[in-house]
Amino acid sequence: MGVQVGLEDAFHRPREPVIGMGEKAWVMQVACTKPKALGYAAELWTRQALAGHLRRRAEAAVHPSPARAAKATVQRILDEPHLQPHKGRYYLERHDPELERKVRAVLMIYQEVLVSNQSPPGLCRSS
Secondary structure, three states: OOHHHHHOOOOOOOOOOOOOHHHHHHHHHHHOOOHHHHOOOOOOOOHHHHHHHHHHHOOOOOOOHHHHOOHHHHHHHHHOOOOOOOOOOOOOOOOOOOHHHHHHHHHHHHHHHHHHHHOOOOOOOOO
8 A cells, every 4th residue: 555555644433422313412402592591691602611511411411421522522513413502693672662763863863963063153043
């Protein structure tokens, strides 16, 4: 095979992976859950926070293999279906039914200030 081939590293895996499909599904389920729903202050998972949570909760959730999972392992599990819990999409919900009226009032005040600043000096605006 030659000297060059002998010097190259060959792919090898010392043993088969121990995290099964059911455990991977549990990791994905936890990753899709907001950290706030699980009692954390963060809005989104970081890989380190998610791996730490999985290590602490794996035994209680009857999934012993993720109890030893490092954040790189967690990332590989999430990369399989291309999950990205650390990248969230935000949206704005309107909770105040009078929001449009209030926004219009504020914009009218800004418009009045703009008009009064553009009028020539010495002219007074009557109200």
